[in-house]
Amino acid sequence: MSDSEFHRIKRLPPYVFAxxxxxxxxxxxxxxxxxxxxxxxxxxxxxxxxxxxLVEAVRNPKTHGYSNSRxxxxxxxxxxxxxxxRFNVEIDPETECIVTIGSKEGLAxxxxxxxxxxxxxLVPNPSYPIHPFGFILAGASIRHLPMGHDGGDxxxxxxxxxxxERATKHSxxxxxxxxxxxxxxxxxxxxxxxxxxxxxxxxxxHGIYILSDLAYAEIYFNxxxxxxxxxxxxxxxxxVEFTSMSKTYNMAGWRIGFATGNKKLIxxxxxxxxxxxxxxxxxxxxxxxxxxxxxxxxxxxxxQMYKQRRDVLIEGxxxxxxxxxxxxxxxxxxxxxxxxxxxxxxxxxxxxxxxxANVAVSPGIGFGEYGDGHVxxxxxxxxxxxxQATRNIKEFFRSNAAGAAQSRDPEARRELLEPxxxxxx
Numbered sequence: 001m002s003d004s005e006f007h008r009i010k011r012l013p014p015y016v017f018a019x020x021x022x023x024x025x026x027x028x029x030x031x032x033x034x035x036x037x038x039x040x041x042x043x044x045x046x047x048x049x050x051x052x053x054l055v056e057a058v059r060n061p062k063t064h065g066y067s068n069s070r071x072x073x074x075x076x077x078x079x080x081x082x083x084x085x086r087f088n089v090e091i092d093p094e095t096e097c098i099v100t101i102g103s104k105e106g107l108a109x110x111x112x113x114x115x116x117x118x119x120x121x122l123v124p125n126p127s128y129p130i131h132p133f134g135f136i137l138a139g140a141s142i143r144h145l146p147m148g149h150d151g152g153d154x155x156x157x158x159x160x161x162x163x164x165e166r167a168t169k170h171s172x173x174x175x176x177x178x179x180x181x182x183x184x185x186x187x188x189x190x191x192x193x194x195x196x197x198x199x200x201x202x203x204x205x206h207g208i209y210i211l212s213d214l215a216y217a218e219i220y221f222n223x224x225x226x227x228x229x230x231x232x233x234x235x236x237x238x239x240v241e242f243t244s245m246s247k248t249y250n251m252a253g254w255r256i257g258f259a260t261g262n263k264k265l266i267x268x269x270x271x272x273x274x275x276x277x278x279x280x281x282x283x284x285x286x287x288x289x290x291x292x293x294x295x296x297x298x299x300x301x302x303x304q305m306y307k308q309r310r311d312v313l314i315e316g317x318x319x320x321x322x323x324x325x326x327x328x329x330x331x332x333x334x335x336x337x338x339x340x341x342x343x344x345x346x347x348x349x350x351x352x353x354x355x356x357a358n359v360a361v362s363p364g365i366g367f368g369e370y371g372d373g374h375v376x377x378x379x380x381x382x383x384x385x386x387x388q389a390t391r392n393i394k395e396f397f398r399s400n401a402a403g404a405a406q407s408r409d410p411e412a413r414r415e416l417l418e419p420x421x422x423x424x425x
Contacts, residue, residue, distance in 0.1 A: 016366035047298040053290035057283035067279040071099020078292040103242040103257035108134035113268040126371030181213040188327035210239040220329040316390025357392040
């Protein structure tokens with residue numbers, strides 16, 4: 001029996017990143033040194049004081065039993081204190097906050113909690129895959145909101161509102177929820193409160209929930225920290241916000257995140273999680289509490305590390321002849337495919353970079369059809385490796401300039417891609 005016979009599996013398209021990942025694995029097996037800028041996986045260790053607290057807690061046998069699916073009270077209080085300190089937003093840790101096993105799990109479980117088959121969900125495109133597919137798995141219909149990206153640091157609120165109003169007007173049934181994600185994965189754009197305000201007003205008027213993904217709240221480079229949508233008092237009537245410790249504290253594998261905001265949505269998420277899990281292992285939650293309540297100099301160090309890597313990457317790509325907008329936040333650069341390769345599309349261009357430059361990136365098509373003109377580069381290798389990546393790319397561009405320019409001709413394009421296809425087979 002094929003897994004494609006199952007209803008929910010049939011709603012999932014082929015995993016776009018699988019082809020690049022398979023090529024990457026084969027290249028490494030053949031002994032090639034692949035510089036991986038694809039997956040957004042932090043490469044540095046969790047700060048030592050957080051690890052020490054985990055070790056201390058795990059040595060206490062009282063922590064070895066089932067935990068609390070809503071999160072231990074101390075961690076919820078620490079998260080509420082973070083919202084007060086960072087956003088000047090008062091959060092009730094009992095009714096407006098829940099600990100999730102990473103923000104991805106929280107979003108997917110909330111989708112299951114609130115979605116009926118056929119509900120319409122509004123999702124910007126391109127977007128992080130869990131944003132549409134968490135709801136698709138829950139039986140929803142997705143209406144994609146095409147998000148143009150002109151290289152600016154912030155989304156255009158007038159353009160977004162026009163798209164949002166049109167989508168709402170022409171959606172049947174009326175949209176249940178809107179997903180937002182700023183700082184954005186993959187585009188790295190940052191939204192301010194002036195962007196959020198008309199959206200909150202519109203969604204309140206039309207009874208549309210807002211799910212805000214703020215996973216990159218602390219990875220910003222241009223001075224002003226990204227805001228929380230909950231800084232708008234009325235947002236609490238319709239919005240819930242997801243945050244994560246994965247990038248802020250290099251705790252990706254620890255799987256600790258939070259959902260915060262609208263009491264009705266938090267209650268729904270808590271109810272469904274009570275049937276599905278007992279929460280993260282208690283010592284991990286204790287260590288996460290220590291991270292939030294303890295010294296925050298490690299957060300600034302992590303931020304500066306990504307800023308340095310960003311600058312080295314953007315400068316190196318510019319020297320290679322690839323003009324990429326400087327990301328104001330996140331751990332990614334959203335790079336338009338160079339004009340001479342634009343006709344290939346993001347998947348074939350990603351394969352070509354892997355084959356010819358030994359650099360792995362994420363094809364933009366994996367984030368939605370409107371991402372196909374870009375690739376995403378992660379700041380997940382050290383400065384030395386990033387410099388090597390840009391040198392490899394520069395050499396690839398130089399050696400393939402003539403062939404790439406000629407490849408607008410279908411036959412020449414076939415010849416250009418022949419080595420890639422041969423290696424993939």
